[in-house]
Amino acid sequence: MEQVIHLIIVTGLLIWILYNISNWLIKIILIIGAIALGSLAIAVIPAGVIWSFRQVWQQIRLDKSQRILAIFLPIVTVLAGISLGLFWQLGFTNLWIPIAICFNTLPLLTILVYRPIQRLSLIRQYRESERDLISP
Structure with a gap:
């Protein structure tokens, strides 16, 4: 009977540890994803502005x-x-x-x-x- 109780306690403890690890992993992945998206936005927005001004400059030269x-x-x-x-x-x-x-x-x-x-x-x-x- 003691072995069953120990097995239940160990199993519960392992489930709790895995749950916390997976929670932290999800948070870390979300934080890394947010940083990546923010970095992408920081890179894409100025690139879009520079590209639009380049297009304007070409339009000025042509017409x-x-x-x-x-x-x-x-x-x-x-x-x-x-x-x-x-x-x-x-x-x-x-x-x-x-x-x-x-x-x-x-x-x-x-x-x-x-x-x-x-x-x-x-x-x-x-x-x-x-x-x-x-x-x-």
Whole structure:
């Protein structure tokens, strides 16, 4: 009977030890994974910014008529992202943050929405004028 009690105690102790070891291993793996993801984010975000500015620089060199837009769009996008991030973290605690959001996102929305609509309108006008030029 004593052997059975000792066996139960030893088995329980082993289960408890394995449970704690597996708990710590899971925590260690999660911490290492979080560090790896953080390091990846720290590497990917600046690489993305550098790549976008490189693309802008190539656009500036290729199309000289879009030079102002190619410089202005990434700057306004970064400023809008910063102000939205500050707003997300701080909320309405500071009046300047919503004002900055307005001043940064309005030009961005104008560039992203108005210019394609204007281009489609010009294409539509051209096609309508093209119909008048064709005689049966």
